[in-house]
Amino acid sequence: MMSKRKVKDAHLPVGECFTELQRILRERLCHQQLPDKPVGLEAQHKNLLELLKRTAVHGESNSVLIVGPRGAGKTMLLKCVLRDLLEEKEVHKNLLQVHLNGLLQTDDRIALKEITRQLHLENVVGDKVFGSFAENLAFLLEALKKGDRSSSLPVLFILDEFDLFAHHKNQTLLYNLLDVSQSAQSPIAVVGITCRLDVLELLEKRVKSRFSHRQIHLLSSLAFEEYVERVRTQLSLPDDFPDGKFAEDWNDSIKTLCEDKSVEDVLQRHFNSSKDFRSMQMLLMLCLSRVSVAKPAIKPADLLEASRLCFADAKANMLHGLSILELCLIIAMKHLNDVYEGEPFNLQMVHNEFKKFLQRKSNSMYKFEQPVIMKAFEHLQQLELIRPADSSAAKTQREYQLMRLMVDNSQIMEAMQKYPQCPTDVKQWAMSAFG
């Protein structure tokens, strides 16, 4: 250990380099640090920017929805737009922003209080908002009504998780916001962010009619090459890295990594599974986390390891941890499923099946008491590997309650493969198509 420390001391500058590297890349991968320009979303960026600029500069009210699957970069896009928007001096002082999130503002009462707070209307003291729900609404509407296009500050309403707002009672908030955006009151822009393509069907028709039907879709059809390129840019260090030499080496290593065949396969696999940005970041994060002085570069092996971690079958992992008895029960259930094509079963049947197996060839296993089996059974239920077929648990005894298996045969097989010192007869039993 002493020796190790010595080594470290010797390489201290290198150590610092790695610390810096970790800091920068982690910022990028974990902290959603904004890129200079949204890659592959230029058109949408321009569109949105124009739109918001018109609101800020001309005081023209608008409403728009940003729709795209999870991790497609909706929020990132919006943030970029806002950043660029606020750079303009004319806009900078002339824009109020209200950020709402459907996850947080779960009903209109909360939402209204939050809006009032963020607008610093006069019924706010400290961070307390006075007045009942009704009064807050009236107050806000009054405030917005007073303003007019030319003179009053435009307000930018950003509703993240827009679809959740559509579930509020009567969609009061949405109606009013959109109504303001369509009438000659203080200029506002309503920007909704959602991942649901059917979001418009959620809107009541009078609300829908007030929405301008502008939608910005983030459906990137990016090719594999771009994907790989993205990986490279994500991992490579910026030019302003303190130690230029180190950065150079690192970037080269990344470059070589990306050209490696096995790496390409892994990436291809991920690309096939999902194009979304965040899952890629997760993969890279797993690789990056291993990098240290001791391990100065990302090797293809690391990537393989990481992707194995990502694609590991959770259920199989859990099966692996079961006791042999519990495993046997699972196998018995599998057989029952095969026999009675997926009909629900109860403990008695499973136990019976298990007993049959023991009678046939019970060299490795000895017979268990019913209660012991029961306990194992219940443990399986706790792990949600099996669940009651129907909720009529009340009247029936536990051993007769009908259950369903929630594990796929493939998972069982996989588990059998790597199960530690699994008795051969059990293995055979599992393999044999019919009990």
Place this chain on the structure above:
Amino acid sequence: MTALLQHPGYEEEKLQRVADQIPCREVQAGTLLSLMGQPEQCSFPSIFIYGHRATGKSHVMNVLLKELELPHATVSCVECVSVALLFEQVLLSFFGGDSASQLPRSPSLSDFVRIYRQQCSQSAAKQTRYIVMEKAELLRDTDANLLPALLRLRELVEDNVSVILLSEIVWDKFRPNTGCFEPILLHFPDYSKGELHQVLSQDRHPSYSAEFYSSYINILLGVFYSVCRDLRELRHLAALNFSKFCEPLEEGKAKESDTHKLWKNIEPHLKKAMQTVYLREVSSLQWEQMQEMEEQETKTMRGLSAHTHVELPYYSKFLLIAAYLASYNPARTDKRFFVKHHGKIRKTNFLKKNEKTSNHLLGPKPFALDRLLAIFYSVVDSRVAPTASIFSQISSLVTLQLLSQVSHDDQLDAPKYKCAVSMDFICAISRTVNFDIVKYLYDFL
């Protein structure tokens, strides 16, 4: 310690201390640590750790966070009956009492996030903050927005915070319907037999040698491993039975070396333990008492397991038997069983081909009261009048939950019942009234 944890930004001895406290979990701890990165670097927004009970999930987490002195809040979702408690705990452990007191009575997520932001704008974090949620599967039952919000917390509060979820259930069963930020999945595999052995042998009795204890553990595992791999259970059992294991030594019958004798001595004992203590049918205390009273142990044992016998009135026993027959025999077979001189009604005559599975697999069938009585009169040898006492006994059987009433209470005229006792229980009962029930059971013809 061979596989020593190491990570820049932490002192060696701290890591050393951690490593000592988490035997056989260095690998997982290592991965975790590397994911968390150095304290001031930001780590992944959310990590989901799953693994079986007692595989050291929360233990490793806590040891890491405590020993490395990272700002963290550990919340067990079992304790948080309301989200308010959850928010309070988090704020409390991050920013101290005053912040927690700012929460309104029934705080919404909005309030929580607002206050969090205020606080952390006042005291900006140099180090990553960690929120550890134990038993995270319970989060699915609380309000639907909580889980997605937590996974998104970093973005919502704009602070370097990362949420760590611990659960027995796999992540696939967590995903909300409209999706959410995916956490990094981390699996804590169960301890292998060797690892269990290693861990268990650590808490050995000082007065005995290590190898002696480990041999004991070997025997213990030999019995229990196939049934249960829960470290806690095994610890408990080991502690309970060790004294018994040592008895021969006390009496000087055996030396530590001759393991075979020792094994002979303990093995049946452990088997018993599996049927009793393991199932919590007797408390650990009773179990220890039993070990004192060796001689009448057999009796006590019988007396112990609840489902072997129960004291009942004479007719009640027959009623119960009748009920059992009624609910496990098809009604059409009653003729064959209970009518005198049924002549030559062979089983084949009423055996339906399609019945593959026996009734004892499908469970008891409900039966009407009069059928029960009919069977009861034919079963009981002496003549009994249908008195009120009979009916009251039926109802008392229901209250004992030996019978269960399936029909609604309002159906007074024709109530339906099920028999809720197991095969061996009813056998025991019928033995006491020397009635051979198996002869009357359709499944066993």
Place this chain on the structure above:
Amino acid sequence: MKYFTRKRIRRIYEWRGEPVNFNRKLKTYEYSSLAISLEDLPRTTIINTGQHIFIEGEDEDNPYVAKVVKLFGDESGEQKKAVVQWFCRVSEVPQSKLKLLGREPHPQEIFYYQARSCDEEVDAESILRPVQVKHLDGATPFPDSSDKETLYVKLSWNTKTFRVVNSALVEGFLSPPCPKPSLPPSPPCLPVAVTPASRGPARRALPTPDLAVMLRAASGEVRYSRATMSAGKASAMEVESLHSVTKLSASKCLSAKRRNASAGTPGVRKKLELNSSERNSLTNDDILNELLDEELELAQRLSSSPPQTLPLAHSLTPLRKAHRPPDIGLKTSTIVLKKLSIAEMESPPSRDESCSPQQGGELPSGSVKTPKRRNGTPRRSYTPRGQKATTPSRKKEPKTLKEPGLGVLAEVDNENSPMLPDAVTPRTSKRKSAQLVSSRIRKQLNLLDNHQDLNSDSENEDEFIPSKKELQSSSEDEGGDEVFDSDEEVVAKKGRHAGSRTPRSKQKSRSSTRTPRKTPNKKMAPGTPRTPRHATPSIPSRSLPARQPANVLEEARTRLHVSSVPESLPCREQEFQDIYSFVESKVIDGTGGCMYISGVPGTGKTATVHEVMRCLEHAAEMDEIPPFHFIEINGMKMTDPHQAYVQILQKLTGQKATADHAAALLEKRFSNPAPRKDTTVLLVDELDLLWTRKQNVMYNLFDWPTRRHARLVVLTIANTMDLPERIMINRVASRLGLTRMSFQPYTFKQLQQIIMSRLNKVKAFEEDALQLASRKVAALSGDARRCLDICRRATEICEHSAADPSATGLVGMSHVMEALNEMFSSAYITAIKCASVQEQLFLRAVIAEFRRLGLEEATFQQVFVQHQALCRVEGLQPISVSEGLSVCQRLGSCRLLLLEPSRLGILQRVRLNVSQDDVLYALKAD
């Protein structure tokens, strides 16, 4: 108020001679003359029809002048009523209008009053005494006679202009058209409402009107084209509500009283401002002097002997004295003095009204209720407090700081430092006073020999008048303000709760400052915290002004924005006509009615109604039709149906109340007759949102118009044509009646016309482009909003597509096409196209499984088997179940698939949210 009881004691009215004739329909007897005698005094006064009379106002010096047109009563003879022709005094004419006169008005001059808007029917018992009115020709100068009993008519006044009036009208016996007398007649309440502030000081003050006030007055004039004189009297209708309110509780009745004073219409306010301005010009010394001797008076009265304390009690109330016959010399003298003091007392509120900054900030904003809320204030500081401010008395100090709007919240500051926000008042003091008052009321009521019963709904006024008197007298020994506070306090019932939440309020401080969790958050409950009164809703204004449209396209865009109000509404002429005539007729003959307007969104329902209202209001200004209120509520803009009451009440009278209280008040307002009340037009948008299980909100809305005195026109708007049939129970639907109108979706021609008219002459679109847009929209929904939005989007696209922004051509087909695609094409297909390989595979697997099962539904497990198979076919390495689940749930999260909760794991059922054909098409494409 008190005057009624006094009157009961002191004056007797009786008919002289037999009824002249009998009106069968209304069961009224008409009499030729009326005898007024004072009890314990021999002489009686005879009032004949055609005679000029004084009708009492709050200001004893110059009561209202009128000419008796008709005297009548019911069989029982209890109710005596008179139909009169009003005259109005100089002081009743606003300064701004007096300018029209072109000369200095003669103090004795009155004008023949010719405004429709005040009702000619008064209670005979409000007649004071006959007066001599002389008609003078325009030329002849005023004879300067000192006696106040002769008045001179030269001109007639109709709230707009002065006209020469011919003597016949004045002296002659021909009676102007008068409405049917109504029974049960209203209690004699006219005088109460006229705030004496309007007159007394007005004359005494040095006439130096300042510009701002004039302006404000003028604006007010425009906004409410109504007779200033009517102001005072119209507000009498408030009194109606007051009477019955008393049954609620003593405190309530106080509040009601408070309200009457406040409920004055702009007229009152204008006058207040006018003379207030003049008051400003008064030097402090004047004020001080006046103060001093008035307090002197008080002192005397207090010290004086019992018989005198009683008159003293009255003396505080401006109401009556003048009609006390002059021969009670001593009294009158004191009275006059008193009256001065009263007049004094009343001016200050108006004073700080006109000078308080908040006021300045508020007034310009033209919402109907702002000025009204202001009106609430004057009553607040009837106590000399206003002037006291100038005196070193610390106690009154804060009062001047106070902004009128929150007179309600006043007292407070006596105890704690003035700089606290008003909401912060510790309510204890108020509550004390309130209890004090109510207790006194109770005591007093029991003392009163003739009415023992507290809860009797009959004779309401009697119930609280004594209390009032009590208040007055009590007010003296308690330094004068407490009582009025308590008045306001009650009105501000909710106001009191304000204190209960604000951090610094005394008794709640623990709960609110440290642990906010104490504060309950029930909606609508009276207990809910309220916005601090000083809070004015507003969005800050921008530093540099909005940029104006630069080029043609931008111009077009602004014109095409839905919000831009067009000069006219094309394609809705017919509907416009119908609604217009409906409302107009109702307004003209002062009746009420309902109308139900339906139509899909974006067909211009609300717009049309607003257009109608604009026109009608203009007409009212032009005085083609009588003036009317226009009120608008929107079902979507309230948090719960019962808020409708609150909002209506607020917009009508500017007062705040809890839902059920508001309901009660409105009920009163609409069910009781009131003189000089004008029609209210109520627009109820998004009617269906007002549905409640018992439907009482709808019921009331449709029931009020049917009341005889309501003068309420209700226009309701909703989306569905058959709403009444679908959701309304019969008694509601029947009240809604059958006047219905449905707006058809626009045809493409109409849409085109709309755009053209909006654009007018701005050449930005090609013909066919417009046609395409309008045809498309007409085919889809006929929603004008859509059409406009599309065109706007098209202009943007056009702008961007152009090489350089300067040289942008017209908007063509292609641009509109693109816009249409953006807005109407469903994203599903593109989404599928852009999905990852595995996701696409999974979709195919789903379809394959559906085909196999012949169902539209399958479990994940089944689909997954197919998926694995497909993977093998495609030569991809098969994926694990977990990955499969994640793929599936990703598809579910963007709703390409519909899934069961994920905790079902592999057993969850999967359904497609897109048609199989779409999926296949999308997958084929690439």
